[in-house]
Amino acid sequence: MSALPFGHLSSLVTAALSFSLAAGAGQAGAIPVAAAQAPAAPAGTALVQGRAAATANPLYAAGVLPSVACPAGSIKAGSAASYKAFMTRVARCLGLAWGIQFGKAGLDFTPPELRFATSRVSSPCGKWPAGAGGYYCSSDRTIYIGLTRAVLKNPYGPNHAQFMAHEYAHHVQQLAGILPYYGRAVWRAGTPARLALSRRLELQADCLASAFLRGAAGDLQVTPEHWEAMLEWTARNGHKSWPKNDHGRGSSQAYWMERGFERGAPRACNTFTAPRRVVD
Template sequence: MSALPLGPLSSLVTAALSFSLAAGAGQAGAIPLASAQPPPPPAGTSPIQGRTAATANPLYDSGRLPSVACPAGKIKAGSAASYRTFMTRVSRCLGTAWGIQFGKAGLDFTPPKLRFATSRVSSPCGKWPAGAGGYYCSSNRTVYIGLTRAALKNPYGPNHAQFMAHEYAHHVQQLAGILPYYSRAVWRARASARLALSRRLELQADCLAAAFLRGAADDLQVTPEHWEAMLEWTARNGHKSWPKNDHGRGSSQAYWMKRGFERGTPGACNTFTAPRSVVD
């Protein structure tokens, strides 16, 4: 930490706050924890159904995510246009990487839609989650990204790339059958079990996002020093925005981010069979 330049580190720490607020918004917006009835499977649902989709998914045996060229450019502080361009390019890189990965797993893949919003727009999944910088809606398979002052104020690309990759990971979970399993399991579960399931879902998204980031680290300028700083910040602060502990402790978030980045495989991100001690 002390060896990092003050300028970039200041941007990193501030941007990390935006990341932590937005990181788990996909679950909050896409899947209400209290539903009157389990939602029907959407069109194009994965052929893998039920708990097996979460615990023994073919993606887990598909090997390392490919390294992809991702010249996303840079974000200019205060520039909505540069932020939109950067996030759009990162989304395309994610589509390339996950399209290849799904092919290796023998699963169909289609990229999500991407929508930028200057206000808290509603979606088929409900209202924009309070405090979130963006979220994923499974009903229309759309990633919503807010063009907020907080996001535009901080031009540190790796943080925003991790945030984009996390929301995209919820789409990956949807196509792989993991998110539909979660939705139905949550509907049947009691409150404490719902929170535990939510933590497994969100921590997996952290891990999958980091696995992608490993393969695009050079173009996205994810240096070892800044990655370590991000992990340290997350371990200390990642849980503070989620008082119900539906996203895991900061140390758990950092654990799964580190695991995904170091191994680079979906198989390293199987939170649904992991011991409770690392998903709490």
């Protein structure tokens, strides 16, 4: 294992970040992250509704997520422009991979938009979630990413790629009907059940993100040593930003990240039928 400083992994997934304005980083509008090369999905497959959208989604039967070339470049410490360029390229790679996967499942796919912000901007989904370095809003299908001094000090690309892939996975869940099911289910649930559903949703996003990262590991410079360091850091620290345990324990996050990376298939990410002990 490499002696990778765990401090380089501080923004993994949606860890807490300080939202002081990043020096020299202007707030950008929404950027379309279209995957022009992604094939159109075949027509005729109806979107699965209700609980089956989470437990028996067509994406689970579509095989391994395709490996895609992802020459995202590198991040220059302190450079908002290089960070935005890197994250935008990763988002385009995600669009290509998921566009192919949705096509294999016979589902329609459209990419989200991407917005970088130097402050906790509001969205149609409400205020910026506490503790989050970024978030996905299903109402406007936009990924919001914070541009902060803490983020720009950290040029470690695989860390940020995993973070982007996690937020992109929420868009995948929206298009596949999983997020709409979740929204209806939590509306009717009590607090313990809401937290349990939230953990299943977030841990699935961890897993789906890692399935993508597996197929782009070479271009994104995810070495075995760095990946093991990311898992170890997550197991020890992944839960610390979420006092209500709505994202799962650090050990659960690491479990689903490792599962997605090893298997590379959405089928391995079906947290909604997984035993409680691995989604706590």
